[in-house]
Amino acid sequence: MAEKKSSSKKVKCPRCGALGWIQVKRISGRYYYYCVHYEGKGKRRYCYLGPDIYEYASRTHAREGLVLRGLSDRERVIAYLDAIIMYLERNPLEPELAERLAEKLEQLAKGLREYARKERGKEAEEGAN
């Protein structure tokens, strides 16, 4: 059975930036967070914010659309990047900052590929033994 609880104050939705109310649904002992947007004539739109978010910490990152997630969420790094990408699409950077960011992302991508290649190599070695 789902229990619902809404925030009493209107908040800026970390996903879409519109004002709404944070709603928590408790399903089988886990908490799932939504931002509910009332769009007139009883119409509601829900933005899913994810499970086990750190609601209060996330408010400080609302502008960037970042919703901080619990350690149990192993995919959170992807969600964080998606939020940053969405933010950058809505808020273009100064050219200098854009170049600095692109450089950092290229370094990161290179490092991640190297790491993945090494780890796969280890797994292959262990599999052969």
Ligand SMILES: [Zn+2]
């Ligand atoms: Zn929203």
